[in-house]
Amino acid sequence: MESLRGEIGTDSEGYKRNFNEEWKRVYRGIVGVCLELGRSTEAMAYADRSKARNLTELIATREIYPGGVVPEDDRQALHRLKQQIAQEERRLQDDPNPDPTQLNQLRQQKQALEPYQPLSFKQMQALLDEDTAILEWYLLPNQFLTFTLTAQSLELRPSTEQDRQKLIDWANAYLRDYLTDRDQWRDQTQLTQRLAELSQILHLDEILAKLQETHPTCQKLILIPHLFLHLFPLHALPTANESGDGGQFLQDRFSQGVVYAPNCQVLQQAQIRRQQRKDFDRLFAIQNPTQDLQFTDLEVETLQTRFDPAHVHVYKHGQADKATIVQPNPANPTYLDTQAKLQAAHCAHFSCHGYFNFEDALKSALILANSEFIPPPPSDDPSRYLRLANNKLLDLQQCLTLEDILRLELSHCRLVTLSACETGLTDFTSTSDEYIGLPSGFILAGASNVVSTLWAVNDLSTALFMIHFYQLVQQGQAVTLALKQTQRWLRESTVEMFKGWSTNISEPLKQAVHIHLEIYGDEESPFVSPYYWAAFAAIGA
Template identity: 25%
Template sequence: MLRLLPPGHPEQDTAQGNLAMMLAARGTRGDLEDAVALWRRGLARTRRGSHEWALACGQLAQGLYEMFTAEGDVSELDEAERLLGGALGLLPRTGRGDVLRGNYAIVLSTRHQVVRPDPGGLDRAIGIFEDLIRRKADPSAPELPGWAATHLAQALVNRYTDRSDPADLARARELGSPPDGSTVPGSRLAASAAIGADIQATVAMYEYLTDARQADVDQAIHDQQRAVDQSGDDPVRRGPTVINLATTLAMRHYARRDAAPTHPSAGSGDIATDLTRALELLRGLRTADTPVPYRGGAMALHGMLLMDRYMTDPGRYAADPAMADQLLSSALELPMDYRSRIGARLRLAYSRLAIAHSTGDANGLDAAVALMRGAVSDIPPQSPLHAGALGCLADVLQTRAQTTGMPEHQREGTELCREICRNDADSDRAAVYLAARGWAQWAWRRGAMDEVAEAGRIALPLLYDIAALQLGREGKAVPLRQADRLSARTAFALVAVGQSAAAAIALETGRALMLGEVMQREHPDLLSLMDSDYHNLVSRFRRAAERLTSVERRLLFGPQDAPVIDGARESYRARLDEMDDVVQDIRRLPGFGTFLRPPALADLTGTAASCRSTLVYLAATDRGGVALVVPRTAAVPPAARTRTGPGTEVTAVPLPRLTTDFEQSSVAALRLALERDVEHGDRDAAERSMDELTGRLWKSVMEPVVQAVGSGTDMVLIPDGPLGTLPLHAAAYPDPSAPTGRRFVIDDLPVAMAPSARTLSIAVARTPAPVHRVLAVRDPRPSSEVLLPGAVSEIERIRDVLPPSVRVLELHGAAATRQGVQQALVDVQICHFACHAHAYPDRPLDGGLSLAGDASLTVRDMFAMPSISARLAVLSACDSGRFDETLPEEVVGLATGFFQAGFAAVLAALWPLEDAPAAAQMALTYRHWLSDGMSLPAAVRSAMVWIRDSTNGQKAAAFPELDFAPGDPAATADAEWLSTRDHSSPLVWAAFVCLGI
C-alpha cells in the first residue's frame, strides 16, 4: 500500500507509521531495523520542535529501546535517551506526553542498571514514576498508573541495591504485588503478573541477604517460578525469568550448604537438588531464547554454578573450574548489566583461585586476589552487596594464605575479617556472621586460638539473633547445623586465652536455642513488672507470645517439609514483628536492657544459685575438650580459681582426651553394648562393653570434673553435642571396697542434666504448686506392642507413696488414648507413663509414647501443647530420653518436649529398659522424693544405688510382685542366687536421666 501512494501524499506518514508498528510487532531483528528506518524517515520529514516532531521522537526511541533489548547495543539506548530528553519539553503532562515521560524513566533506569551506574538518572526516573502514580489516570492512558507502579518497583529495587535504604525495598514490595486472579500465560495480564512476581522474588532475595531468613529464599523461588510460568513463550520475557529462577535456586543451595542432617538415615531434602536444577535450567535455555543483554549474564551464571558445584565435591568435579573460567571469561566479553558483570568477576576470581591453588601457582593466586579486589571496589560501599563481597575477598585471601603459608598473607586475611565485623555489624548481620564464622573456622585450622576467641565472640550472638529470625523449626535448624561446633570451639579457644567465664557464656549461647526461645516467653523477670506502672507491657508481651506460639503450632501440624511461604510467611513475620516491638519497649525500662538478649554471666550464676547446684558445661572439639564449672557459690578452692569477672569464679577444667573422635567412638560403644544386649541377647558381652565405656568416661571426662566440683555437691551437667546421650553419671573406676567392685560418679554426688542454664532457670521458676493430681498411663490397648509385666505394680507402688490427698487419674487400656492423655496433662502436677516409646533419628518430631490404637503422643504434640505448669513427668519407657542426633546441641526429643510444655523436671530413659528393675527404680525414686524429702536428683541417685547394690534376694523380698525371681521357684532358696547382684551393671540401672531438678 505504501508503494501505491505518491510522494507527498497526506496519508503517506500514517501508512508508514502503521507499517513500522506492524514490523516492530513481529519482533525479529530485521523487522525492527526496518521499523526504526521507517520511523527515522518520518522524523526527518517532521518540523523540528513541533508537537508532531516530539511524538515522532518518542516513537523512534521506543523502537531503539526494543532493538537494545534484543541485541544489547548501548548506542541505541543512548540515542533513545537523547530523543526522549529533547521531546518531553514539547509535550503536555498528560496523555501521550505522560506515556513518553514513563518511557524516558524506563530508559534512565535501564541505563543505570545495564550500562553504567547513574544515581542521578535513577533518581529522576523514580521521581517521574512517582509523579505518574500520584496524578489521576488520563482517559487516553488508563493503565498508566499501574504500569508506572510496576516499573517504579523495579527502579526502587535497583536503588536499594546501591544504597540499602529499607524504605525503598518496603515500597517495592508493596508496589510489586501481582494482580489477583488467574491469568493466561503469555497474555498482557500475565506479563504484568510475571513482572510483579519477578519483583517480589527480588525483594525476597534481598530480605534474605539482610537477615538470612530461610523462608525468604523459599519465597523468592516460589515467586520466581510463578514469573516463569506466566511468561509464556516470549523469549524477551521468559529468558530473563528463567535466569532469575536459576539464580534463586543457586542462592538457596548456597544458603543451605553444610546444613543437611548428618545422620545417615536423614534425607537432605532439596539442598542437593537446587544446584542441579539450576544447571539444568541454564542448559535448557537456548541462546535464541535469550535476549542479547541477558546472554552474558546467563553464561556468567552458568560458570558461577559450575564453581559452586566444584566446591561441593572438588574431587568429583575437578574439571569444573576450567570450564567455569572459560564461560566467565567469554561472558565478560558480552553485554550484561554491571551487577552481573561484578558477580562474574567475583566468580572468575574463585575459578582462577581454585586453579592456582591446585597447581601451587603463586602468581595465579595473586592474580585471583587482584581480580577479586577489582570487582569488590566497583560495588558502592553502601550497597547491601558490599559486605558479602568483602566476605568473598576474605575467603580468597584466606585460601591464598593457606596455600602460601606467608605470615603477611595471613595478617591481610585476618585484618579484612576484622574490618568486616567492625564496619558492617549494624547494617548487615548476615554477612558479618558469615565472615566471623569463616574467620573462626580458618583460625581454628591454623591453631590461632586468640583469633578463634575473637571471631567466635562476634559470631555466636549473631547466630542467636539469626536463629530467632527464622520461621519454623526447619528454618532455625539450617544456621544451627551450619554453625558446626562453633560454640564448643569458641569456648575451647577462650579457655586457652584465659577467659573461662566468657567460654561458659559461649557454650550457653549456642545451646538449645529453639527450646530456650519458646521457654523464655514465660521469663521470670516479667513477674517484677506485674505490680508496677508497666504491667500493661506484660499483657502485651503475653498476648504477642501467644499469637506467635499459635502460628508455630499450626506449622508443626501443617504439611511437613513444605516451605513457609505466602500467607504463612506473612502471618509468621507479622507475629515476630509484634513480639519484637514489645520486647524493644521492655528493654527501654530501667534494669531490663538485656531482656531476651543472648545470655550473660549473671544468667549462669543466677541459675546456679537458684538451683543450689553447680553447673558443669562439657564440650568436645577435635583438639580436645573442656569442662566449665559455674559454682552455686563463689567458694572455689584458690588453686582452682580462674578469675574472669568481678566477684565471680568460673573454673576451667581441661579435658585433653575429650575429642570429637572420643565422643563419637563412645556413642558407638554404647550402641554396640545395647545391640549385644537387645538384638543378640548376649548380656555378658553387653555388660563388658558397658563397663569398658563407663571406665573410659571416667578417665577422659568425669574424674577431673568430680575433683573440681567436690564430693557431695549437687551437680547439673550441660553437655554439648552427643555427650548428652552417654551415661556420664555412671562413669566409674575400680574400687575393691564397693559392693560391685567399682565406684561411680553417683556415689560422690547427685547428677541432673539440663539443656541450658536459661531453660533450667525458667523450669525452676515455675510455680511449685502442691501435688494434688497425678496422671498414670499404662498398658494402652488395643496396641501392637507387648504388655509390660511390671506396669501395674509400678503404678500401685506409686500410689502407696503418695499422700492420701493426692488423686491418681489412671488411664489404661482403651482409655489411654492420645486425646485423653493430652486433655489430662493440662490439670496434673505429675504424669507417669509406663508404656512403650519409639525414637526416630531421621524424624525426631515424630517419635513418642505409644498409646491406644497404636497412636502416639509425639514430640510434635508436646511442642504444640498449650503452656501448662507441672512438677514432674516420668517417662518410664524405652528410649524416651533420646534426642535428634542430627542436631544434638538443640536436644530435640520427647523429654525436652515435656520440658517445653511446662514440666519443671523430666525423668527419661536413654536406652531400652528391663521391666522389673525399672519398675522398682521408679517406685524407690518416688518414695525417696515424696516421703523421705530428698531432692529429685538425690532420689534418682538413691534408687539407682539400691538397684545396683542390692542382692537378688533383697529385691525379691522388697518387690515380691515384680518378676525378679527366676522361673524355677526352687532357685529362690538357692544361697548363691540370693546373694548375687544380677542388676549391678549400668546397663540395667543407669538408663534414666533427670532433666531438670
C-alpha cells in the same frame, strides 16, 4: 552478638534450622577466640548460650506470652525495629564518619522486646549455691572443653586432640553396638568396661579431684552435656575414689545427687518452676496401652495408691488412645476432660513402650493404644508407619509423638516420668539445636523435672525402680536424691533384700518378684549391671 542474631529473618522453621546450623559455627569461632585470649568466663557463656537455643527461645516466649504466641502489637513493633536497624546499617555504610549510637539504641530497644534474654556469666554463676557445681562440656573441631563452675570459681580443662578422637571413636562403637548388637552391648562386663573407658577419656577423676580441692562441701552436681554426650549415662561413670558411704560412681560422690540440664537458661527456668510447685498429690498416668508389658500394670496400680484418690486419673489399656489423650477435638467431651486433668496434674507418669526415631527426632513417640496393626498399611503416607519386630506396623499418628508433646500444657507439673524405653535419647545429629527429644518436649510443655531412660529397659527392674523411687519422692526427697538412692538400692539389693522389701507391696507384685528372682541365690544382686539401673536420668533442677 545476640542482637545481630535476632536481626536475620527466621520466619519459617526450615530457614530457622538452617540459620541456626550456620550460627553454631559462629559460636564455635567465638569460643575459640575467647580461649586464645584467655577469657574462660566468656568462653563458657558463649558455649552455654549456643546450646539448645530453639528450646530456650520457645520456653522464654511461652513464659511471657500464654500459648507461646507473641501478640500482634509486639510482633509489629519488632518488625518495625528490624526495618529501622537495617536502614540505619545501610546509612552507616555510606557515612564517611559513622556514629553507631542510634544503631545501638535501636538494637537495645529490640532486644528489650524479645522474650529471650541471654544469661551473662555472672547470672550463670548466680544459679549455684555453696553446695552445688556445674560440669559442662563443649566440643570443638580439635578438642573438647570441660568447664567446672561453682559459686566462687571456674575451672577450664581443654582436652588434647587425641582425647577428642578417642571420645569420637568410643561414642561410635557404643552406638554401633547398641543399634546392631544389643546382646553384646548390654553384656555386664563389656558395659561396665565401656563406661570406665569413657570416664578415663573425660579425665573425670582429675576433674573431681580439683573440684574436691577447691569446693570440698559440694553436695550436688549439674551436668550439661553437648551433642552426643547427651546419650550416655554420665552420672553412672565409675570413679577411682569411693564416696564417704562406699559408692564408686559419679553420682555417689554427691550427697544430693546428679541432675542434667540442656543449658543454664533452661536450668534457671527449672529452678523457678521447682520453687513455685510444692504440691505432689495429683496423678495423671498412662498404663500399659499395648497390654504386653507384664509388670507395668502392677507398677501403676502400686504407684496410684500413694496419691490422693480424688485426684488420681489413670488411663488403662484401651482407654489410653490418642483420641482420648491429645487428639484436638473441642467437640469431644472426653478429650476436654482429659486435657483438664493433665493440665492440673502434679505428676504425669507414662508407663508404656517408647520409641526414639534416629532419622527424624520429631517422630519419636510414646506408644498409645490402637496404634499397632497388621500390614499392609494404607498408602496415604508411608512415613507415618514403622515396622515392628512382631511383623506389625506402628501408626505414628496414633502415638503421642514429640510434635504432640510440644503442644501440651503442664503448668502445674512437678515431675514427668517416662517409664518406657529410650525416652531420654536426643537427636545428636542435629547441628541446629542438639537437644531434641521427648524430655525437651515435656520441659517446653512446662514440667519442672523429667525422668527418662537412655536405652531399652527391663520390665521387672523398671517396675521395682519406679515403685521405690516414688516412695522416696512422696516422703519429701528431691527428685535427684530419690533417683540416686533408688539406683543404688536397685544395684546393691540382694534377692533376700528384695523379698523383704516386697512384703510392703501388693500381693501380685510380691509373687512376681519371688517367681522371677528364684533363679538367683539369696545373696546375689540380680540387678547389679549398669544395664538395669544406669538408664534412668533426671533433667531439670
